[in-house]
Amino acid sequence: MIRKLPPVAETALASMVLVIVGTIYLAANIANDPSLVVPVALDVVAVLLLLVATVVVSRIDDFAWRIFFVVARWALLGYLVIAGMIEFVFIRDNTPSAQLATLTAGLVVFVLDVTLILAFSVARYQPSDY
Amino acid sequence: MTEVVQRPAPAIPHGQAPARPLPPATIVPLQGLPIVGAVVIFLVVAIAGNWLWALGFSHVVGGALWTGIDLFVGFVVGPIMGRMSIPARVEFSARFMPVMLLLMPTLVTMTLAPGWQLARHLGYLDAGYPHHGWLVASYIVVGVMATIAIGVLEPANLAVLFELRKPQPNGELIAKLMQRFVYTAGITGAMQVATLIIMTYIATH
Numbered sequence A: 001m002i003r004k005l006p007p008v009a010e011t012a013l014a015s016m017v018l019v020i021v022g023t024i025y026l027a028a029n030i031a032n033d034p035s036l037v038v039p040v041a042l043d044v045v046a047v048l049l050l051l052v053a054t055v056v057v058s059r060i061d062d063f064a065w066r067i068f069f070v071v072a073r074w075a076l077l078g079y080l081v082i083a084g085m086i087e088f089v090f091i092r093d094n095t096p097s098a099q100l101a102t103l104t105a106g107l108v109v110f111v112l113d114v115t116l117i118l119a120f121s122v123a124r125y126q127p128s129d130y
Numbered sequence B: 001m002t003e004v005v006q007r008p009a010p011a012i013p014h015g016q017a018p019a020r021p022l023p024p025a026t027i028v029p030l031q032g033l034p035i036v037g038a039v040v041i042f043l044v045v046a047i048a049g050n051w052l053w054a055l056g057f058s059h060v061v062g063g064a065l066w067t068g069i070d071l072f073v074g075f076v077v078g079p080i081m082g083r084m085s086i087p088a089r090v091e092f093s094a095r096f097m098p099v100m101l102l103l104m105p106t107l108v109t110m111t112l113a114p115g116w117q118l119a120r121h122l123g124y125l126d127a128g129y130p131h132h133g134w135l136v137a138s139y140i141v142v143g144v145m146a147t148i149a150i151g152v153l154e155p156a157n158l159a160v161l162f163e164l165r166k167p168q169p170n171g172e173l174i175a176k177l178m179q180r181f182v183y184t185a186g187i188t189g190a191m192q193v194a195t196l197i198i199m200t201y202i203a204t205h
Helices: A008-028 A037-058 A065-092 A097-123 B030-048 B052-082 B086-121 B132-164 B171-204
Strands: none
Touching (some): A065 B086, B030 B086, B052 B086
């Protein structure tokens, strides 16, 4: 019997997709001093979805929190290295500060989304005392 | 993910199969971490020094392995696994998935970070570049692959590995999670073929 839980991973995944769409838009126009309205709007909605997913997961009873945080810690470390490498490229390329800030915000949300998705996806199938 | 009790492999009498596949001792294969560290240092040096050969090497090698492994796993290993017995499939996954967990993110980083730097150097990021649309298409392809790999496959991969560590793994759950690989193999394969078309077009025009 597989326990039914709120759609935490799906909500975080939607947040991640919005960040990816915003980043693609920005990357596609980066040489043209693009308007930041679209990527910033997408980032804001992504942050809201991430917050919703975080609140929802925090309210689940009888959850395997220990294993959740073990996975979260390692996922965060791994994806910080990946995001850090991408951030390093943007900084090395002297990306203008407004665009850099938007891309950085997107990367931060992306890393947190991935961390939440991975940690929740593992912990949801574990016994709560694990 | 390495906070796992190291379990000694039980002694198996000669000629007798184990009762069930052995779970991985650690989820992340720790012996691979120094190699990942070396790759990261190589990338930092290449990007910091704008070392064109190293950027090209990393992008081409990382991209070729990423595409090749994705296609090989999706269209060769996947169908073979589908025809294996459940215990054999589980045992193969227990040994195969931890390697993928370390390998694929490393290859993706090896491909994307130098790729962006190369595109900037070669002027491909400018809207005036005649094949800029092809480059944007490659961003979209990478976005779709990232969504599938990170949002769908990797969580299932990890959940299966943790399930295998239980004294009594839930076979129904493992089968359900592994179905994701079957459902997404076609999409990932199509995206990788699109990547090959885009990259070879850009390289030859």
